[in-house]
Amino acid sequence: MEADEQLYPIAVLIDELKSDDVTLRLNSIYRISTIALALGPERTRDELIPFLLESLDDEDEVLLALAQELDARFVEYLGGPQYAHLLLGPLENLAVVEETVVREKACESINSVAEVLSTAQIQEVYLVLLKRLAGGEWFTSRTSAASLFASVYDKLPAAQQSELRGMFAMLCHDDTPMVRRAAARFMNGLIPHLSKELVVADMLPLYRHLSADDQDSVRLLTVQDLVTIAGMLDASEVRQILLSSIHGAFQDKSWRVRYMTADNFDKLATAVGAELVNEELVASFVGLLRDPEAEVRTVAAGQIPERLIPVVRELAEDPSQHVRGALAAQISALAPLLGKDATIECLLPLFLQLLKDEYPDVRLNIISRLEQVNQVIGIELLSQSLLPAIIELAEDKQWRVRQAIIENIPLLAHQLGVQFFDEKLSNLCMSWLGDTVFSIREAATVNLRKLTDVFGVEWARQSILPKVLQMGTHPNYLYRMTTIFAVMTMAPALDAYTITSSVLTTILPMVDDAIPNIRFNLAKAFEVLSRVLAPSPEGVRAVRESIIPALQQLSEDSDADVRYYSQRALETATKV
Structure with a gap:
């Protein structure tokens, strides 16, 4: 009887994992740590791991759960790091399945286990696994292999590091685009583990090969590699050996690659330094701001540095509302960089233009970021320049335009402060309570609630409640109704x-x-x-x-x- 009781946990697991009920199989996987604890380290190594190694479920959800459970946290149930390599067998099986999310989760767990492996375990077990995956017949195993180099590279002697670089190069030249894509994606993690000399000698040629791939899905992933390589070189080295590659990314025939280049411009600019950016990259970046594809212009407009003011006017008139919206979200940040005079001369006219944009998000992005401008030019000048435009919109004949302004007032009030609001905007807010359109009156009451949250109950009691309550005795019942709604x-x-x-x-x-x-x-x-x-x-x-x-x-x-x-x-x- 005692022997049966000792075998019970593993027997239950086997029965559950062979069940036709997916939920039951899934629950058993989520309890696998508890089962391992009940079995003890020896039986977990001798019975549970071999069982998991031999049984591979056909349901992706179950496989994903198993890949999540068998990470470095499970090592303690095996008896410690000296047995951690035993997890690599089941995880290797999971790293070659067809479903991408399962493979990726299995590789994450393999990398986490690698952190606790000794050099001997890496050399005797991990490298053997990596060679099998990198030389696997199916692309799924080779794709997984690409993600497994960086975690063990620093733990190996120079000769085996060279062997790893050779295997990685093989993946970069693989015939299957999915494998090359994985190599381009994970090169970014391997590069920081190499010396500058090895990066130039080994990784740079691989980067150039992948950045010239006929698949844009591969090329777009090399942009991050480019940024990382540039960060390891000094300005003269970048100019000498990397500049043509940088220009190539800006001018790639695929808009997706140009999009990635624009999205990473700030990182690239930081990596290469201000001098090289000013001398070599401004013109290329301006090209992205004028790109034929709106998606590229949009992401580029979100990263405008101060030196690109001349093209900002062009973006403010871009036919794509998303481009103008991205510009509106960033243009205020230029004020501290430009200083007071240049902000007044260059930016204020564009603020006015964007504040009148027909696209609501453009107006919202301008209003929500006025505090940065206020800090540079002062509230008086800001109010003189923009308040007339805000009031004009607040009295627009189209009620939806008026509603958009009302909804942005609390944001504007927070930016500009209570004194400015009381002097310039309080009467405007109260006038909306008597609007002929119900939606405007309703929005006006919500506006008062939000303003109370911004400025506090004491301000509401002194500044707006008397005006609201005064409407409660108005001869027109709509005003009396508005008082009730406001309350x-x-x-x-x-x-x-x-x-x-x-x-x-x-x-x-x-x-x-x-x-x-x-x-x-x-x-x-x-x-x-x-x-x-x-x-x-x-x-x-x-x-x-x-x-x-x-x-x-x-x-x-x-x-x-x-x-x-x-x-x-x-x-x-x-x-x-």
């Missing part, structure tokens, strides 16, 4: 004192309003206020003494809707 929207941002001392005093008399819509929306407002006031003793008293009596009156209203919403609100209020 409901702002309530969660207010404190109990503000609600009891100001808000309730204004809205309680509205229980006698002649318009039923006012009365049932008032009932809704009382329900919201009851929830907000509930945590405060002062609030609870106000609910019981003021809100509940008002709701009781409304619950006997002649209008059915008023009665319904009042009774619903009463249920909430009486629980406070």
Whole structure:
């Protein structure tokens, strides 16, 4: 009986992994560490690992889970690092399957195990595995091999390092594009482990070979390799041996490669140095800013350095809204680089132009980054230049344009500060509450709530609440309705004192309003206020003494809707 109990965990695992139920097999894999703990290190090595080595599931989800579990963390269940190499067998099997995500996860786990392997284990087991994968008949094994060089390179003597470089070169010249693509992708990780001399002698020729590949999916991955190689050379070496390759990346026939080059321009500029950029790369980068493909112009516009101001005007008029949006997101960052005079002369006209763009994201990107400009030219000059354009848009005859400005006001207020807002924008925000379009009035109330979050309850009590509540006695019922909507929207941002001392005093008399819509929306407002006031003793008293009596009156209203919403609100209020 004792022997059966000792065999039970592995027997259960075998049964579960042979089950037709994928979920059961998957759950057993996720419990494999627990099973290994129960078995103990010796039986895990002698029974569990051989079983995993022989049984390969046909469900990708199960294989992926196994690849995740058999990483360096599992080494402790084997008895320590001296047995870590035993994991390489099952992981090698997973590294050659057809499904890409399984292979990649298996390779990640192999690399994690490699970190705890001794030099002897690497030489006797890991290198043998790597040779099998690199020389495998199927491209899947050779693709996986490309990712396994960097993790062990530094642990090997010079002779075997040379052997590794030779194997990697073989993968770079593989007949299968997928393998060459993997080599281009993982060369970036291997290069930093080599001396400058070996990079120039061995890696640079491989980079040039891959960067001239007939598949653009291979070439685009070499851009990162180019950046890494450039970072290991000094400026004179870059100029002498790498400059033609850099220009080639900028001018590649594939827009995808040019896109990657544009996306990595900042990294490349850092790697080669400012002098070389100014002398050699500005013209090439300008070419990307004027690229026929909008995707390339978009990513390039997101990396504009200060020396490229002359082409910024061109980008501001680009026919692609995405290009203009990318420009709007970056143009403010140029202000600190250019200084006050150049910002006023070069950037402010473009801000005005982009602020009037028909594409909402362009306007948003400008407004959301004005703080950087404010720090350079000052709030007075900024307000003189841009405020008229903002007000013009806020009064646009198209209500959707007005709505876009309203939605950006809290962002603008945060950028420019409370004093500027009170002086320049407060009246504008209040005017939206009386707009003829309901969506604008609704957006205006949400705007007030967000402004309260930005500037605080005390500011709201002094600056905007009196104006909002004053509308509660307006002869036009739409204004009175707006007061109620504003109260409901702002309530969660207010404190109990503000609600009891100001808000309730204004809205309680509205229980006698002649318009039923006012009365049932008032009932809704009382329900919201009851929830907000509930945590405060002062609030609870106000609910019981003021809100509940008002709701009781409304619950006997002649209008059915008023009665319904009042009774619903009463249920909430009486629980406070």
